[in-house]
Amino acid sequence: QSVTLSGKVVDSETSDILPGVNILVKGTDRGTTTDLNGEFKLQVSPEDVLVLSFIGYLNKEIQVGNRTSIEVALEYDIETLQEVVVVGYGTQKKKVVTGAISSVSSEDLETLPINNIGQALQGRTSGLTIASNSGQPGEGATIRVRGITTLNNNDPLWIVDGVVVDNGGIGYLNQNDIESIEVLKDAASQAIYGARAAAGVILVTTKSGKSGKITVNYNGYYGSSAPARKLDLLNATEYATLRNESSIAAGNGVIFPDPSSLGAGTDWQDVIFNDNAIRQNHEVSISGGNEVSTFYTSFGYLSQEGIVASDISNYERYNVRLNSTHKINDWITFGQNLGYSREKSVGLGNTNSEYGGPLSSAINLDPITPIYETDPEVLNRAPFTVDSLGAVVAPNGQYYAISPYVQQEMSNPLAYIQTRLGNYGWSNNIVGNAFLEAEPIKGLKIRSTIGIKQSYWGGESYTPVFFLNAATKNNRTSFNRNTNRKTDWNLENTISYTKKIGEHDFSILVGQGAYKDDAAVGVSVTAFGIPADNFDEASLGWSYTAKDTDPGGYENVPHKVSSLFTRLNYNFKEKYLLTAVMRRDGSSNFGSNFRYGYFPSASIGWVASDEDFWPSNKVVNFLKIRGGYGVVGNDQIGKLNFVSTIGGGRNYSFGSSSDSYGLGYSPNSLPNPNLKWEETSQTNIGFEATMLQRLKVNFDWYKKVTNGILQSPDIPGYVGAVNNPAQNIGDMENTGFELELGYNQEIGDFTFSVNGNVSYLQNKVTFLGDGREFLDGGQNFQASTQPITRTAVGQPINSFYGYKILGVFQTQEDVNNHVNSEGKVIQPDAVPGDFIWEDLDDNGEINVDDRDFIGSPVPDWSYGLTVSATYKNFDLTIFGQGVAGNQIFQGLRRLDITGSNYQRAALGRWTGPGTSNDYARLDDVDPNGNFRRPSEFYLEDGDYFRIKNIQLGYTLPESIISVAGINKLRVYVMAENLITFTKYTGFDPEIGGGVFSIDRGIYPQARSIMGGLSLTF
Amino acid sequence: CSEEFLEVDPIANTLESNYYQTEEEMYAALVASYDPIGWLSGDFVTKLTALNAASDDVYAGGGSSTDVPSLQAVSSYNLTAETGPQSSLWNKGYSGIYRVNTLLVKIEGAEVSEAIKSRYVAEAKFLRAFYYFDLIRLFYSIPLITEPVIPDQMFEVEQDTREAVFKQIEEDLLEAIPNLPDQVNVSVEGGRATKGAAISLLGKVYLELEDYTLAAEQFEKVNGTPGATSPFGYSLLENYADLFRTDNEFNSESIFEVSHSALANGVWDCMPCTEGNIINIMAGPRGYNISNTSAGAPSFVSGYGCFVVTEGLVDAFQLGGGQFDPRYSTTISNVDSLQQAGVVTYEPSYKNTGYFLKKFIGRTEDVTSGGGATELNFPQNNYEMRLADIYLLEAEALVRGGINTTRAQQLLDAVRDRVGLDPVPATFENIMNERRLELAGEGHRWFDLVRTGLAATALKDKGYVEGKHDKLPIPLRELTNTSLVQDPAY
Structure with missing residues (x-):
């Protein structure tokens, strides 16, 4: 005899109504959810048990009994x-x-x-x-x-x-x-x-x-990757047209008499890209334990083919792990974590370089040159006729063609691949620690940990005799093998004591640590003229004369740190919070004058929502306000910089007897015994809150100031030292804020969550030394003698620096009218079609002083968004990530090779009045430096948003899998890097490295589609 | 942890404070002081490559107008503070001076015999004079630094007067000469400074200062009787071509030589660490390939096609009636004609004339079979000073100073007689022309033109501006945050 039960669900503490609470009759699939007023109606029998569940609250079970109406209070999940x-x-x-x-x-x-x-x-x-x-x-x-x-x-x-x-x-x-x-x-x-x-x-x-019970987990996926994007490069006809134009402009006449006869030509990107690069990962883990011991062990295998020239771009990794803990007796615990990995990586050399490699070659090679050379006239000439030169033969027996128009480091990428087949690098790592922890009296823990990272790495490469073009060739075989190893270790001992006295909670930690790292040693041997035609035949096992081998080795000076540290945590009722830390570090990278650094910090917090006066409300359920200040350090500026060391390689050859040359030594640089730590102090203010039970907010604002940055600025050449001495000059500031948001919703079988975060950041260099407005150097770009970035006071580090463009001269009159305030024609030698440079110093000519800051490589904004939803046994996760506010230097075209191919944008170049105001005319000599000068022309917005991962999964119902003794079985499909929203015209707007956002032809991220399975039993 | 834990062993590093104790260490300091003589920078600048490119004898050439920008800039007189060979040449000079200054300070506390000490000090002073003499001629206004710079005063250094610099050069040479050996055992010490080298250099300094009497006096000490063996044992080689054989280093005509080695396994990562002669690969015609192996084509390496010989130099070698000066075939190779004859193929260089600087084109037989990059390990030495050069300088001093035309004639005749040429009158013009032909491509021409005031005319076609291009701009880096000032012409 069923009755209609009407009910209401509230928060146990605040009595706030709770909408969206799941109500299920236990053991059935009958159920409902509360409405916006926190109320529900459900057909029940007295013997039914209701299960109420709601995110953030403890589940509650209620026997219906004879009731027809009910009010349930759910307890907030303290967990x-x-x-x-x-x-x-x-x-x-x-x-x-x-x-x-x-x-x-x-x-x-x-x-x-x-x-x-x-x-x-x-x-x-x-x-x-x-x-x-x-x-x-x-x-x-x-x-x-x-x-x-x-x-x-x-x-x-x-x-x-x-x-x-x-x-x-x-x-x-x-x-x-x-x-x-x-x-x-x-x-x-x-x-x-x-x-x-x-x-x-x-x-x-x-x-x-x-x-x-022992748990076994398997997770694996398998799929395929492809390039997400190709560049718009010119085809052979378009290329020839532009090359003619550029050549004629330079007074050199037509290169290709009949461009249209050349057709589309070769698409070098198609030649190197792999649209079906296999990618897979498999992992098995077993874990379990008892009262005395627990363990976790796993094995993993990963392999991935690159999307560019996969034969020389792929990666493999094996992992093994064993973690365990053992209780020796009631108060002593021993534990260890140990991971081993073996990696094998085959790299194609340059992954972001304008100086060759398959990508750079594919971008710059002319589309006229075919993949294979078939012209008998060409085949009748060197290098094809001279075996010893090493023109590269394809597996099909034909010769790879050699471009007559684009040479230097650019070469037929397929031929290039042939010269590197088999070469690889490897690395073995063993990283682990072991600890002993004793708790002789309650709250007092004594812990000793030793950690070790043992690394071995190396590589093998064979270089055949080859002739890729007149500039890129090799006339004798060689085989190199190098092996390196290093052992890093750290030893730490800590004592901590935790005590609660009344509502006062104390915890104090005192510790000591010693660290040694970076003491790598390695040997490398190259044998020349080896009797082998390919990598597989290459060996160091042949007997070589000393003259045909080049042995080398190195031994690094270790880096050592010795530390003492202490931390105090205190809270009253978990409401008023305090943490204070002090650490003293000594580093081997400094001289005795300033060997030790002290790094204090303190932070406080207040859980305002725990105060009695905090109004019971349904908007803000939890609020903690916190703030802190502290100082930390950096000693990473290489070793022995505080002294003057003697360096070799300053040799000179005396005498006519052929085997003598003298070894010369001289000081590397001037000493600086006062070298000391860089100090970074930071103020942080933030809050954490839970609102409406479902929304979590985490906000932080900070200001970070680094003082005494260790630099080795270029000193004047007249000093005569080889290296520049290290000095503590330079200050920098970062300010920013961060916001993390999380939201959950559960409606019946449907759950839904959104997690997002956004960070904003501004970097500014504030000091570089007395009277020093900027650092010399900067990022070089091709043969440009002016760097493209500059680190200057008042600007973000490594800001793009170059000439500003006011447009393109449309007519000679425009040229004549471009004058400074005194009426002097600024670019008298320019012709229509040239860029109008801004004469920033108004001196009537364009020179190095007319450069300015034109963009920043580091994004102001970084953000991420994860949306997850489940419905019954299906789950879907979409994860996206992006940045905004940076510029990218789009330096894909090789400028000093006049025959380099162009991107499609070049079709929009200036060809006559009114044709273009942002793309200058083409001219092989380029007297106005339209393209040779680092300028705004090369900068593009780096904003992007990328759907990094979409994953759709299905978990098989328990009723099916339990038969096989399986606890959980989920199958899924996913796509990585499916869509990237950006205006950037290169392969990929995501460009890391020492300085972000300089695109020299970066190896782009792959788009992958994969299917996977995870299994637990 | 104890303090000792943080004292790391400076493995494979020697601290300056522990160095310069023994004779061996002082020898290494001496070698390091010589090292910049063969200086090669990452931008392919050596003293020889830069001065050749600047002269009216060759163009920078290479693959294109943007190949080897530092040399193109000086070849076309497109010099700016940031582009050109100046920063490499500046660093070459001051690196040498720093090492010399270090040696001079450190040798006071080293355990070396008096004999060694006095010789090393003399060599160091000779080298300091040598480096400063190049710097003052190349840059006009430079700082004079005679001790290692103290870090605190690094940015306060100022340019000194030319008089002060020349005075220091003279002083260093005068102090060096008595303690330098008359001769060295060339098989092990060839390349080290001798009395002859220092006296020659002193003569060149006086000539630069237009003190012809003092200049001629010095040169005469070195030259002795024209055509005969000099008091220091110098004599002209019988066969001109033998001067440029790689197996004939430190011969009797050599007074001071830039020494190179094929054995140092130099690599691209550190071009200044290499000991090879870069000019050999640079001077090689691009894509040079012998297509008819039986025709006896020269065994040139295929190189970068730099140092394209100007038509002007080729013309200067013409004696009329299709006859060439006997030195032509050693100096220049007409690769174009070889190609037309079907003997070789090659790719034209930028500003190609078809003529290349044969004296310095690398030979396949000299390609190193050792480690390192073959391009960086060519062994050919080149002359800073050789007897014929000093003969002609003395003749120049005698004629310009109106001192002794008879001896000038004898000196000129001796140089011409060696290659079988008849005497010509020892006029200023003839002497300069003789220098051009005798020393073509050896790095003297630009200095000769500037010293004698002929540069404005001779280099006009290349873009030379009088009053500006008689020196290089002070490199940009030297002006940044320092007290140095740029030459007003730049």
């Missing part, structure tokens, strides 16, 4: 506030954390196709600017935490299970092994890592087993 965060040398309840920390958890990463852990953070955490170094498989990403902190190494400090691992060395990690990643963004959180924390700290924690 969500019990969430802990890894903070360095321990964890802290999220609620009482006072620093700015962003976290990524294993659930966020599950099943995503992440090849390098750096990518896992892109778009998922605020405060980070991340760009892949290139689309070459196995390449990492450039990561900047809260902007660029220094002119030196800006790579954050990576700490994996307590082991310091350098940025380049995290490629060994397997994404499925990761439990969580925490980014320490403000000085208050970073200070516990004092000396090396200025560029940010990223803590990676790998998974551990849980006591209970």
Whole structure:
């Protein structure tokens, strides 16, 4: 006998009504949800049990009984506030954390196709600017935490299970092994890592087993990648037309008498791109344990073919991991984490360079040259007729053609591939730690950890005799093998004591650490003239004369740090929060005058929503306001810079007897015993809030100031030293804010969540030394003698610097009318079609003083958005990420090779009055420097938004899989980099590297479509 | 941790404070002081390549108007503070001076014998004079630095007067000469400074200062009786072509030589660390290939096609009636005619004339079989000073100073007689012409033209502007945040 039960659901504490609460009759699929007034109606029997569930609240079960109306109060799930965060040398309840920390958890990463852990953070955490170094498989990403902190190494400090691992060395990690990643963004959180924390700290924690039944997990995907975009390059007819025009303009006459006869020609991009590059990943993990021991072990395999010249661009990795903990007795625990990886990477050489490689060649080669040479007249000439020159033969027996128009480093990419087949690099990493932790009395923990990173890496390459063109050729075979190794270690001992006295919660940590890294050693041997025709035959096992071998080696001076640190955490009722940190570091990179640095920080927090006066309301359920200030340091400026070292290589050959030449030594640079730490101080103010139960808000504002940046500015040549001495000159400032938002909604079988973050950042250089307005040098571009970037006071670091363009001279009259304030014609030698340069100093001529800051390579805005939805057994996740506010230097065309191909935009060049006001005329000599001068012409907006990943999954119903003893089986399809919204005209707007956003022909990110399976039993 | 933990062993690094103790270490300091003589910069600038490109004897050539920009700029007199060979030449000079100054300071505390000390000091002073003499001629107004610069005073250095610089050069040479050896064992010490080298250099300094009497006096000490073996043992080689054989280094005509080696395995990563002679690969015609191997074509390497010989120089070698000066065939190769004869093929260079600088085109037999980049390891030396050069300089001093025309005639005759040419009157014009032909491509021409005031006429076609291009601009880097001032002409 069923009755209609009407009910209302409220919050237990605030009595706020709760709309959207799920109500299910236990053991059935009958149910409903509460309406906007928190009310519901449901047909029930007295014996039914209702299950009420709502995100952020504890589930509640209610026996219906004889009731026909009911009011249920749901309790807020304290667990969500019990969430802990890894903070360095321990964890802290999220609620009482006072620093700015962003976290990524294993659930966020599950099943995503992440090849390098750096990518896992892109778009998922605020405060980070991340760009892949290139689309070459196995390449990492450039990561900047809260902007660029220094002119030196800006790579954050990576700490994996307590082991310091350098940025380049995290490629060994397997994404499925990761439990969580925490980014320490403000000085208050970073200070516990004092000396090396200025560029940010990223803590990676790998998974551990849980006591209970053994769990086996498999996750794998398989799919195919293709280029997302091709450049619009000219075909042969268009190319010939423009080349004629440019040549005639230079007074050199027609090159191609009949352009239209050339047809479309060769599309070199098609030649090198692989539209079906295979990509796969498989991971198996087993975890479990009992009261005494727990373990987590895994095996992973990943392989990826590159989308460019896959034969010489691919990557493979094997991973093994074992993590375990053991309770030796009631109060002593032993644990270890150990990861091993083997990587094999085949790289095509230049991934972002205007100086050759398949991509650069494909962009610049003329479309007239065919892939294979078939013209008998050409084949009758050198190099094809002279075997010893090494014209490259294709597998089909034909010769690869050699362009007569575009040479130097540009070559037939297929021929180039043939010269590099088999070459590869490898790396083996063992990273692990072991710890012993004792808790002799409650609250007192003594912990000793030793961490080691043992790395081995190297490569093998064979170079045949080849003739790619007159400038790119090799006349004897060689084979190189190099091996390198290094052992980094750190030893840390900490004592912590946690005590609660009444409502006062204290925790104090004291620790000591010693670190050694960077002591790499390596040997490299090259044998010349080896009797081998290809990589497989090449060997160092032949006997060579000393003259035919070139042995080399190196040994790095180690970097050592010795530290003492302490941290105090205090809170009253988890309402008033305080954290204070002090660390003292000594570094081997400094002389005894300033060897030690002190890095203090303090931060406070106030959980306002816990105050009695906090109005009980349904808008703001939780609010914590926090702020902090601290100082951290950086010692990364190379070693032995505080002294003057003697350098070799200053040799001179005396005597006519052929085997004598003298080894010369002289000082490398002037000494600087006063060299000291860079200091980065940071103020952070932020709040965390939960609103309407569903919306989480996290906001931070910061100001970060770096003082005493270690630099080796160009000193005048008249000093005569080879190297420039290091000095503490330079200040820089970063200010910005970060906002993270999360929203959840659950309606019946449908759940929905949106997580977004946005970061804004401004960088400004504030001091570069007395009277020094800017640094010499900057990013070079091709043969331009003027750099394209400049680091100057008052400007963001590495700002683009060049000439401003007012338009294109349409007529001679325009040329005559372009005068300075005194009426002097500024560009008297210009002709119609040339760019009108802005005469910034009004001196009546265009020279180096007319350059100005014309753009910034670092984005002002970085943002990410994840939308997830599930319906019954289906799940869908869409993840997008983007940046805004930067410019990209589009330097794809090789300028000093006059025959380089053009992009389609060149068809819109100036050809007569009124034809163009933004693309100058073509002229091989280019007397006005239209294209040779670094100018606004090359800058494009770098804004983009990319749908990074779309994933659709289906979890098989338990009823089906339980038969097979399987707990969970999910199948999914996903697309990576499906769409990129951008106006940028190059391959890819995401360009990392030492300086962001300089496109010299970057290896683009692939678009991949993959299918996968994850299985748990 | 203890303080000791942070003291790292400077593996493979020697600290300056621990160095310069032993004889071996002082020798290394001496070698380092010589090293910049063969200076090669990343922009393919050596003293020889830059001065050739600047002269009326060759064009920079190369693949295009933008190939080797530093040399193109000086070849077409498109010099600006940032473009040209000046920063390489400036760094060459001051690097040498820094190493010399370091040696002079450090040798005081080193454990070396008095004999070695006095010789090293003399060599160092000779080198300092040598570097400064190049700098003052190339840049006109330069700072005079005679001790290693202290970091704190790095930016306060100012340009000195030309008089002060010349005075220092003279002083250094006068102090060096007595302690330099008359001769060295060339098989192991060839290339090191001798009395003859220092006296020749002193003569050149006086000639630059137009002190003809003092100049001629010095030159005479070196030259001795024209055509005979000089007191220091110098004599003209019988066969002119033997001067440029790579197996004939430090011969009896050589007074001071820029030494190169094929054995140093130089690599592109550090061009200044290389010991090879870059001019050899640069001078090679582009895409040079012998198509008819039986026709006896020269065994040139295929190179960068730089140093295209001007028609003007080719004309200067013509004696009339289709006859060429005997030195022509050693100096210049008409690759065009070889191609037309079907013997070789090659690709024309920028500003191609078909003529290339044969004296310095690398030979396939000289290509290194050792490690490193073959392009960077050619062994050919080149002369800074050789006897015929000093003969002609003395003749110039004697004629310009109106001192002794008879001896001038003897000197000129000796040079011409060696190659079988009849005497011509020892006029200023004939002496200069003789220098041009005798020393073509050896890096003297530009200095000769500027010294004698002939530059404005001879280099007009290349874009030379009088009062401006008789020196290079001070490099941009030297002006940044320093007290140096640019030459007003730039």
